Structures are given as structure tokens and as C-alpha cells.
Amino acid sequence: MAFAAVNSLTRILEQMLQHQHVILPNRQRVESLLKEVSLFEDILENSSTKSSKKIKSFESQIIIAAKRGKDLIESRIRDQLIGTSPLCGNVLSKSAMSDYNLIFSSHCLKKLKREIDFIKQRVMKIEEEIGVKECTPASDSSRPAASSCKITMVGLEDDFMEIKTRLVRESLALQTVCVVGMGGIGKTTIAREVYNDSFILFRFDTRAWVTISQSYDVRQIIIGLLDSMEKLTEEIGKESTERLSEHLYKNLKGRRYLIVMDDVWNTKVWDDLRKLFPNDNNASRILLTTRLKNVGVYVNSSPPLHDMHFLNEDGSWKLFRQKVFGEYSCPLELEEIGKKIARNCGGLPLAIVVIGGLLSKATKTQHYWRNVAENLTSVIISNDEQCSKTISLSYNHLPHHLKDCFLYTGIFPEDFDISVSKLVKLWVAEGFINQMGSKSLEDVAYGYLLDLVDRSLILVGEQSSVGKIKTCKIHDIVRDFCIREAKKEMFLGITDKSLNDIPVGTSLCRLSVYPTTTNIFPCDDKKLSSLQVSSLFSFDRHFNHSVQHLNPRPLRVLNMVRTLGIGIQGELNESLFYNLHYLACDCDHKWFSISSSSMLPNLQTLILYSFHPPIEVAIWNMPQLRHVQVEALFLSDPLEGGNSVIVLENLRTLSLVRNFRCSDKVLKRIPNLKKLGISYVLEPPDWQYYCLNNLVRLHKLEALKCRLRVPSPCLLHHLTFPPTIKKRFVSSLERYEDCWIVDQS
Numbered sequence: 001m002a003f004a005a006v007n008s009l010t011r012i013l014e015q016m017l018q019h020q021h022v023i024l025p026n027r028q029r030v031e032s033l034l035k036e037v038s039l040f041e042d043i044l045e046n047s048s049t050k051s052s053k054k055i056k057s058f059e060s061q062i063i064i065a066a067k068r069g070k071d072l073i074e075s076r077i078r079d080q081l082i083g084t085s086p087l088c089g090n091v092l093s094k095s096a097m098s099d100y101n102l103i104f105s106s107h108c109l110k111k112l113k114r115e116i117d118f119i120k121q122r123v124m125k126i127e128e129e130i131g132v133k134e135c136t137p138a139s140d141s142s143r144p145a146a147s148s149c150k151i152t153m154v155g156l157e158d159d160f161m162e163i164k165t166r167l168v169r170e171s172l173a174l175q176t177v178c179v180v181g182m183g184g185i186g187k188t189t190i191a192r193e194v195y196n197d198s199f200i201l202f203r204f205d206t207r208a209w210v211t212i213s214q215s216y217d218v219r220q221i222i223i224g225l226l227d228s229m230e231k232l233t234e235e236i237g238k239e240s241t242e243r244l245s246e247h248l249y250k251n252l253k254g255r256r257y258l259i260v261m262d263d264v265w266n267t268k269v270w271d272d273l274r275k276l277f278p279n280d281n282n283a284s285r286i287l288l289t290t291r292l293k294n295v296g297v298y299v300n301s302s303p304p305l306h307d308m309h310f311l312n313e314d315g316s317w318k319l320f321r322q323k324v325f326g327e328y329s330c331p332l333e334l335e336e337i338g339k340k341i342a343r344n345c346g347g348l349p350l351a352i353v354v355i356g357g358l359l360s361k362a363t364k365t366q367h368y369w370r371n372v373a374e375n376l377t378s379v380i381i382s383n384d385e386q387c388s389k390t391i392s393l394s395y396n397h398l399p400h401h402l403k404d405c406f407l408y409t410g411i412f413p414e415d416f417d418i419s420v421s422k423l424v425k426l427w428v429a430e431g432f433i434n435q436m437g438s439k440s441l442e443d444v445a446y447g448y449l450l451d452l453v454d455r456s457l458i459l460v461g462e463q464s465s466v467g468k469i470k471t472c473k474i475h476d477i478v479r480d481f482c483i484r485e486a487k488k489e490m491f492l493g494i495t496d497k498s499l500n501d502i503p504v505g506t507s508l509c510r511l512s513v514y515p516t517t518t519n520i521f522p523c524d525d526k527k528l529s530s531l532q533v534s535s536l537f538s539f540d541r542h543f544n545h546s547v548q549h550l551n552p553r554p555l556r557v558l559n560m561v562r563t564l565g566i567g568i569q570g571e572l573n574e575s576l577f578y579n580l581h582y583l584a585c586d587c588d589h590k591w592f593s594i595s596s597s598s599m600l601p602n603l604q605t606l607i608l609y610s611f612h613p614p615i616e617v618a619i620w621n622m623p624q625l626r627h628v629q630v631e632a633l634f635l636s637d638p639l640e641g642g643n644s645v646i647v648l649e650n651l652r653t654l655s656l657v658r659n660f661r662c663s664d665k666v667l668k669r670i671p672n673l674k675k676l677g678i679s680y681v682l683e684p685p686d687w688q689y690y691c692l693n694n695l696v697r698l699h700k701l702e703a704l705k706c707r708l709r710v711p712s713p714c715l716l717h718h719l720t721f722p723p724t725i726k727k728r729f730v731s732s733l734e735r736y737e738d739c740w741i742v743d744q745s
Contacts, residue, residue: 007401008431010037153193154322155315155349156186163306164194167258167285168203171302174279176286178296181308182456182475183390184350187289190308191260194287204285205255211262214397218272222248225259248276256282264290265397267298291394293454310347317342319349323356337369344376346475354380354387377414377480391481394457404432405448406457409474410482410492411512411537417461417471420449422584425605425627429557429582430535440652442626510535510557534579536560557582578602581624587615604650606630614658620646620669627653632679634658638669647671655705662694672700679707696720 013034153160166177179187194200195209210224219241226232226244231251236244259277264270270288277286290296296305311319320342321330330338341359345351355376362368372379381388398406405427412418424445427433433445449469452458457478461471474482486492492510511533535557556579580600584607605627608615614632619625623646635657647669654670655677676698680690695701701722 006037007434010034011431013037153189154319155311156190156193159186159190159306159308160193163190163287164197164200166302166306167194167200167287168283170283172281172283173301174277174281174284174286175302176288176299177302177306178300179287179289179306179308180293180296180456181291182348182478183291183394184348184387184477185308185310185456186349187291187308188262189349191262191287191289195258195260200258203256204258206252207258207260209260209262212264212269214265214393216265216269219244221269221273222276226251245276249278252276252284253278254280254282255284257284259286261286261288264288264295264299265292267295270295270299291456293456311349311352312347313339313343316345316347316352319352320345320356323353324360326360331364333366334364334369337366337373341369341373341376344373344476345380346477348475348477350387350390351380351477377476380477381480381484387477388481391478394455395481395485398455398457401432401434402448402451404430404491405445406452407482407486407491408432408510409458410479410486410494411510412479413514413539414476414479416473418473420446420469420472423472424449426557426559426582428626429604431581442652509533510537512537512539514539552577553579555580558585560585581605583607585609608633619648619651623648624650626650629653629655632656632658635660635666638665656707660690662691664691664694667694667697670698673698674700675703676701677705677707693720696722698722700724702726 163177163179179190181187195207200207206229208225208228210221210228212221222241222244223232223237225248226236229251231247236247239247257277261269261273277284288296288299290299293305317339320338324330324338341355342352345355355372358379359369359372395403395406408427408430409418409423424442427445427448428441433441433448435441436444439447449458449472453460453469453472458472458474460469461473462469464470483492483494487494490509492512494512494514513536532551532554534554536555536559537557538560555577558580559582577600579602581602582605583603584605586609600622602624603622604624606617606619606622606625606629607627608617608630610631614634615630616634616636617628617630618636619628620636620638625648628651633656649672651670651673653675654673655675657676657678659680660678676695695704699722701724704721704725706719
């Protein structure tokens with residue numbers, strides 16, 4: 001979260017330096033501050049894998065300092081937006097220029113710089129003390145001992161047989177078999193059962209087990225392996241790392257051995273140890289478990305990886321029943337609610353074992369079990385330290401730039417199918433994504449998503465025909481962890497109750513309103529206007545009426561889509577919505593508009609669902625626009641309002657434009673468009689009026705959809721596709737209202 005706050009401050013300083021209409025009275029001071037903040041950002045990124053408690057203790061100070069600086073700069077610019085704003089290119093009066101100078105010379109900004117310098121120096125000092133090498137003890141265990149919440153083999157029988165078969169098959173070469181999956185899915189359980197299997201005991205001359213911690217020491221790992229093999233004496237334990245390595249190698253040489261390396265967190269461990277395992281072509285094996293797919297791919301010599309999967313409904317119920325009742329049967333009156341509890345654990349063995357252990361010792365009544373079912377994830381997390389620790393290990397291992405992206409998924413309700421297209425746009429709008437070379441921000445964000453998938457934190461849902469992830473979700477236990485962790489730092493707030501419960505003047509980074517069964521909104525208008533919320537999500541149809549009274553000035557993200565409310569009303573005033581980067585909402589064009597006089601200089605994504613399509617939107621005064629998705633859109637003339645300058649260099653998506661005229665003056669203002677959706681209600685007497693042959697000038701266009709209300713073979717003679725097109729779809733339907741679905745791939 002500290003990384004996101006610093007990153008956000010960096011982005012706004014960069015934008016000020018790059019914007020052609022911004023007047024900077026003291027450019028050197030801004031450049032100096034940007035340099036300091038950027039260096040601070042690098043320090044945070046580089047320290048992320050060390051899990052230093054000393055560094056972590058500074059995070060709250062970092063967040064406060066960075067947020068104070070960002071809010072100060074944004075508020076000063078926003079206050080001058082009307083009439084005297086340098087962003088509008090107007091000439092400032094002496095008094096206005098003097099006021100603008102305060103942005104860079106005020107006591108507050110000087111204090112901010114002092115705070116950043118102080119924290120940076122302290123962090124750098126800690127970095128020097130820690131040094132290059134990891135400083136915590138090595139292996140947690142040299143024995144495959146049972147964990148504090150032992151998971152039985154119920155539901156894992158197929159995994160057990162497959163891994164066992166791969167370990168004993170005929171290949172004589174030394175092979176490594178990798179088991180990959182999220183924390184708590186049963187990797188260690190499988191490895192332990194295989195390790196202690198009677199046939200494995202007969203098959204291998206010697207076995208060794210070691211559990212690897214996130215911060216490891218090679219010496220301690222070797223000691224752990226020798227201890228597991230019962231080859232460690234007090235004298236040997238005092239010898240140098242080099243001598244210990246020799247002892248290990250000699251004890252394995254010439255023997256058929258099985259080594260289990262449990263819970264490996266990076267590839268460097270393997271690079272440090274692989275030379276210690278002799279390859280005598282005697283069918284020796286190494287079994288490695290990890291949560292990180294990239295580690296498995298790097299180490300695995302016997303493809304494919306063994307991916308652990310969630311238990312099915314039947315397996316979940318069997319494991320739950322065994323944990324609660326042992327060899328006894330479940331009473332009939334508890335069976336239905338018991339199956340529901342088991343099913344709602346999402347197939348995660350650790351969650352089933354934790355809740356089963358709790359219920360095995362509690363009162364076995366329908367009333368108690370129903371209460372548990374209604375608060376399942378919070379009951380699991382609060383009643384088991386091991387469960388929380390399991391997820392925390394994965395979270396703490398994340399680099400800073402992924403932590404905020406991961407916690408952000410907690411915004412969505414339980415079991416929600418998250419559109420990947422939407423998620424990456426939101427990450428970009430929130431400022432979580434850094435530019436990487438020539439890659440688009442969306443491509444970088446998709447790479448972040450893949451990284452979280454490979455770390456077994458985000459689950460893949462629907463995929464496209466070419467294997468691209470279209471939807472994703474997170475396990476309920478993981479989601480509960482996200483919400484709890486995010487609330488600690490005011491990163492995210494969740495409510496399904498009245499906003500009257502939130503104290504007046506509360507400042508939240510993000511607020512998500514979940515569906516409710518009763519109409520508990522709106523709340524007091526004064527309270528709503530006092531809330532300082534930078535991102536607002538509503539999944540509740542009753543809440544749309546209340547949003548009219550929210551304070552819009554801090555809003556960066558506003559998402560109120562398909563909530564069946566009355567929608568947003570009125571015109572988006574640039575002085576109030578200056579900071580808006582992402583807008584997705586239901587609207588009624590009778591009361592909503594974005595006119596050609598509006599300037600929303602930071603808006604990147606615009607998604608509108610109109611109750612009475614089509615809707616007219618003037619996009620030509622929004623230089624940062626990246627994506628426009630409207631169910632039925634009329635584009636205003638680019639020259640309307642006298643604007644003849646702005647080219648939408650960043651625009652990648654534009655749909656669905658009704659009766660789109662591909663004139664030169666339009667196309668030259670959207671040169672980097674990648675996805676275009678167009679529709680034509682009535683066939684005109686002359687298709688040449690729409691200049692469809694000009695589409696070939698969109699040299700970066702990859703996807704085109706064209707919809708017609710009436711069949712028109714004549715249209716095809718006028719469509720000319722650029723060579724970059726990868727996907728195109730032309731069709732006609734009898735009813736225009738049914739003709740378009742926005743492609744989220």
C-alpha cells in the first residue's frame with residue numbers, strides 16, 4: 001500500500017512536467033521532488049522481498065506523507081480549474097500566479113520533502129544493516145511432521161497415485177517432480193503421504209525431507225537434510241558449509257534417494273542446492289512443492305507440473321464429515337446445512353479442516369451451524385492461526401507493485417466473476433501500473449494478473465479461444481484476508497449497511513457498497529457530502545439515489561454499473577470531477593450529459609449504460625481517454641466548441657458508435673485505436689457518405705465489429721480492413737436493440 005501511495009504521487013508529478021498546458025513557476029523544484037520520490041519508490045520495491053519488520057514499520061508514515069503531497073497538489077490545481085487554470089491554457093493574473101506558486105513553495109510541501117528525506121534515510125540505513133544476504137533462519141523443519149491442522153487424504157487420492165507413479169517410473173535419470181498450488185490446497189499433505197508410503201520406503205535407499213522458508217540459509221538447509229537422513233552429529237553440525245556439503249553429497253552418492261523440498265519460494269534455492277544432488281542414473285528423485293508456478297517450471301525436469309485442484313462437492317463433504325464426526329455418521333437434521341458449509345469452503349482442504357475441527361468440538365445444533373454458515377470465512381480466519389498464516393506467507397512474499405493489485409480484488413463481492421478487461425482498466429486508473437518500455441499500460445497490468453495467477457492467489461475463470469483469461473475470481477478465504485488487510489491501512493472499506501454508520505468526515509481510499517436485501521439507503525445527505533472517498537463501487541441497486549449527494553472532488557474511480565437505480569443525473573462538471581480517471585455507470589440521457597464544453601483532463605475509461613439509448617458524448621476534450629464503451633453512442637463533431645488541437649493519442653477502445661462517419665478529421669484524432677465497434681440503424685442511400693474505406697487508415701486497429709439493423713450486402717463493398725486486423729465481425733439483425741454485446745476479451 002505504501003508503494004501505491006508513492007507511485008500515485010510520482011505519476012501526478014510526471015503528468016505536471018509532461019503536460020503541454022501546465023505552467024510551472026519553479027520547474028526545477030518539481031523535478032527535484034520527483035527525483036526524490038522516484039528514488040524512494042525504488043527503495044521500497046527492492047526491500048519488498050526481505051520482509052523486514054523494521055522497514056514495514058515505516059509504511060504508515062510513507063502512506064500519510066505521499067497521500068498528503070498528492071492531495072495538496074491536486075486540490076490546488078483543481079481549485080483554479082475554472083477561469084484561471086494553467087491546465088486550460090488561460091493566462092493567469094498576478095494574484096492567481098502567486099496562488100499557483102504556493103503549490104511548490106508552501107510550508108506544507110517543504111514539510112513533505114523533509115518527511116520523505118527522513119524516512120528515506122532511515123530505510124536506507126536499515127537496508128545497509130540487513131545487507132545483501134537474507135538474515136532469518138533457514139529451514140523450518142527437517143522432518144515431515146504433521147501440521148497443527150492435519151489434513152487427511154480424503155479427496156486427494158488421485159493426486160497421491162499420480163505423484164507416486166511419477167516418482168517410481170522406469171526412467172533412470174535423476175528427475176524432479178513439482179507439485180504446485182495455492183496455500184492450504186494439500187501440497188504438503190500429499191508429499192508427506194508419498195514420503196511415508198510403504199512402497200516408497202522399499203523403493204528408495206535413503207530419504208530426506210526439508211521445509212524451505214521464504215528467507216533461507218543454505219547451511220541450515222543442508223543441516224536439515226542431514227538430520228532427516230539421521231547423518232547429523234554434534235561435531236558435523238559445527239563444520240563449515242563447504243564440509244557440510246561434502247557430507248551430504250557423499251551420503252547420497254551411489255544410493256537411490258528421494259529428497260522432498262517442501263514450500264520452495266524462489267528459483268535461487270534450487271540453483272544453490274542442485275549441485276549437491278548426484279546423478280548416478282539410478283532413478284533417484286526430488287519432490288518439490290511450491291505455490292509459485294514459475295518456480296515449478298524452472299525446476300521441473302519431468303513435465304508437466306502437477307497442479308493441485310480444489311476438491312469437488314463430494315470430496316468436500318467427505319472430508320468435512322470425517323473431520324467433524326470421525327467414523328460416525330452425520331445426523332440427518334444436520335446433513336443439509338453441513339453440506340452447505342462444506343460446499344461454501346470452495347474446495348480448499350485447509351478451510352474444510354479448520355471449520356470441521358471447530359464444529360467437532362462445538363454444540364451440534366442446527367441453530368449454531370446456521371450461524372457458522374452465514375459467517376463462514378470470518379469464522380475460519382478468526383479461529384485458526386495456521387489458516388491466516390498460510391495466506392499471509394503468500395501475501396508477504398509479493399513484491400510491492402503486486403500487493404495493491406491483489407488487495408484490490410477484495411472490492412468485488414463473494415463468488416464474483418471479475419472481468420479481466422475491467423480489472424486491468426481499474427488498476428491503470430488507480431495508478432497501480434508502471435510504464436514498461438513500449439508495452440501499453442493494459443498489457444503490463446495483464447502481466448501483473450498472470451503473475452498473481454502463477455502465485456496461486458487469483459483463480460482463472462473463463463478463457464478465450466486463444467487462451468487469454470477473460471474472467472477471474474479469488475477464493476472466499478483469500479478475499480476475506482484481502483478485506484481484513486486492506487482495512488488496517490484504510491486502503492479499502494466494505495459496507496452492506498447504511499452509510500450513517502460511518503463517522504462524519506471519514507477519509508477512505510476506496511469504498512465498496514455490497515447488495516442488501518432491504519432498501520436501507522439513502523442516508524443523511526450531509527454525512528454523504530462529508531465522506532472523502534477516492535474510489536466508489538456500488539453493487540447495490542438502492543444506492544444509486546444516494547450517490548448524487550457524495551462529494552465528487554476526491555473521486556478518482558466511480559463504478560455504479562447495472563445497479564438498476566435511476567442512474568447519474570446532470571452534467572459532469574469539470575471543476576467537481578477534475579480528478580476522475582474511471583467512470584462506469586448507468587445513466588439516463590434525459591438528465592445526463594458530457595457536453596463539448598466539459599473538460600475532464602484525467603478521465604481514462606468511460607463506460608455508460610443508457611436506459612434510453614443512444615446517448616451523445618463529447619470525448620474530444622479528454623486527452624487521457626483510453627477506453628470508451630457506450631451501448632449506443634453518438635459522437636459529437638471534433639471541431640465543436642472550437643477545439644481543433646487535441647488528438648486522443650491514448651484512445652484504444654471506442655464502441656459502440658452509431659452511424660459512425662470515418663471522416664479524415666475524426667480518424668486523425670484517434671490514430672492508435674485498437675478496438676472499434678460501429679452500428680448503422682438504417683441503410684443510407686449512399687454508403688460513401690460514411691467513408692468506410694478510410695478504416696484502412698487506422699494502422700493499429702486489431703478488432704472491428706460492425707452491426708446492422710437491416711441486411712446490406714452493399715456495405716461490404718465499402719469496408720476496407722487494415723492489415724493489423726486480427727478479429728472482425730459483421731452481422732445484421734432485425735431488432736437493433738439486440739444487436740450489440742461489448743466484447744470483454
